[in-house]
Amino acid sequence: MIPVTLYKRDARNNILRWQINQLDDGTISIAHGIFAHKPHVEFINPTMKKANEVQSRINAKRKEGYKAIEDLWDNSPDKIFDDQYTYTYLKTYLPKYNTTSEGFVLPMLAKTLEDNKPFEKCGTMLGQYKINGLRCIVGAEKIVGDLFNNFRLTYTSREGTRWNLEWMDEIITSQLSDDMINMMIEEGVCLDGELYLPGYSVNDINSFVKNNTLLQHYQLQYWCYDLTMEAITAYTRNEELEKAIKGGTTGFVTKAQHLDNKKQFLVIPSYNIDNITTATDRRNLFIDLGFEGLIVRNPEAEYAFGKRNSSMFKYKKKLDGKFIIIDIQEDKRGLPIYTLINDINDETFECTINLPQEEQKKQLNMKQYLIGKMGLVEYRERSGKKEVPFHAKLLKIFI
Incomplete structure (x- = not known):
């Protein structure tokens, strides 16, 4: 070729x-x-x-x-x-910002927070809940020739896929100031956030977004945490966002309050995080509230379209546990997918194993010997109402 x-x-x-x-x-x-x-x-x-x-x-x-x-x-x-x-x-x-083949400007991505160095360099940063939802950029575009509506909202995934969620338009626009709506239409400013439904995994939410025959499709919520504005610092973007939302930001003090939320459009609050110790305390608190962890933003950094740099960091906890393997299936690449049973209930979850591909293929040929064995799994959190490990990776099988 x-x-x-x-x-x-x-x-x-x-x-x-x-x-x-x-x-x-x-x-x-x-x-x-x-x-x-x-x-x-x-x-x-x-x-x-x-x-x-x-x-x-x-x-x-x-x-x-x-x-x-x-x-x-x-x-x-x-x-x-x-x-x-x-x-x-x-x-x-070559475009200044990373775009898809259709020209959609990709959102900024988070690096992993590992130590105190970002705080030594940037000082106090802005901390927010790390939500386990589906990234969605909400924009606005003019409608020509419609006497009743002169604009509509657009809903785009982080990869540039357009979703049909026009039923959310009124829910979102009714809570935004006229100035913000005008900025979205005339200046191309977008809301940066996630489609979310408390208690459900990101895979479930992905299904709800794509299938409008499901009841949960119309229960989806949009949690907003930033604005895509060029040449504006995170601190100012945060101020603009808080000013634009009617009724202010929405925070939670208990996990039950978070999981019972029915509000379909909200802006999450920001907290000052001045060092790794404070970040760890906030991360653990947010996990106790049912979130995935902590996001911190450099308040002096501009929006890093399509980039993963020091403008934003994610901070999650690594956990591990032992779970019984109940099935092994082959994926389209010829590699094994392991199904394990949760250790605190009868729910199941899937994961892959941390081995070279040739070693993984060997395990498919001996799966009858591996099913029923105990596996050591590393994961980031227990997700959703089923409380199964999420972002799971099988590290070792005890034979």
């Missing part, structure tokens, strides 16, 4: 190059790294049995914001053969 090369900017504004090629023996080669630097090269044996793995990997990179030369503008060439000219061309035309 002809190699496919894609580009994007990283958090430091470097140009990244990613290239994929399928060799004559079927092996997939991937080269990636900063443009004009020595690339990292890896060779992969295809694992997907019923799909074009090369195209699948290209599609995944495009969802991350990578673009080909010909994507940059209408008259772009298919390729440029001179590296120096390519670099100059990309510096000129």
Whole structure:
């Protein structure tokens, strides 16, 4: 095949190059790294049995914001053969922010908080609940020719998928100031938050969003925590958001209060977090309230569209426990998916194992010996009303 090369900017504004090629023996080669630097090269044996793995990997990179030369503008060439000219061309035309192939500007992402260094560098930061919901950017667009409605809201996933949730329009707009609605229509400001339904896992919520025949589809809530505004600090964005919401922010003092929430649009509060000790205390408190952990934002940082940098950090707790394996199934890549039974009730959950792929495939051939055995599982939280481990990874099987 002809190699496919894609580009994007990283958090430091470097140009990244990613290239994929399928060799004559079927092996997939991937080269990636900063443009004009020595690339990292890896060779992969295809694992997907019923799909074009090369195209699948290209599609995944495009969802991350990578673009080909010909994507940059209408008259772009298919390729440029001179590296120096390519670099100059990309510096000129490659978008400042990561976007999907449809042009949707991707939201900012969180790094993992591990120590006190971000506080030493940034000082006091803004802390919020880390919600276990489905990321959703709510924007507004004009409607031409409608005498009764001059705009509508748009609902877009973090990957750029548009959802049909127009029934939420009145719920959200009735709680926003006229100034904020005007900023959304005229300036392209968007609400940054998550579609959420307390007590349900993110997989459940994903199903509710996509299936409007389910009762829970119309019970979905939108929890807002930021605004996508260019060249505005997090502190000012937070002020603008609190000013725009009628009735102010919504906080919780008990887990029951959180899980019983029926309000379908709310803005969550922010708390001052001045060091890792305070962050740990807040994280643990928020977990006790039924949330996934803590998010902290650098108050002086601008919104980092499509980037994962020091503007925002997530802080979750790692837990582990022993659970009995009751089933092992094969996924589309030929790798095992383990079903385990919860240790505090009869609910089940699925996870993968932390092993090289060849070792994982061996376990499929001996699954009859592994079912019924105890497994050590690392997880981040117990999720939803079923309280099963979430973000789970099988570390070890006791044979």
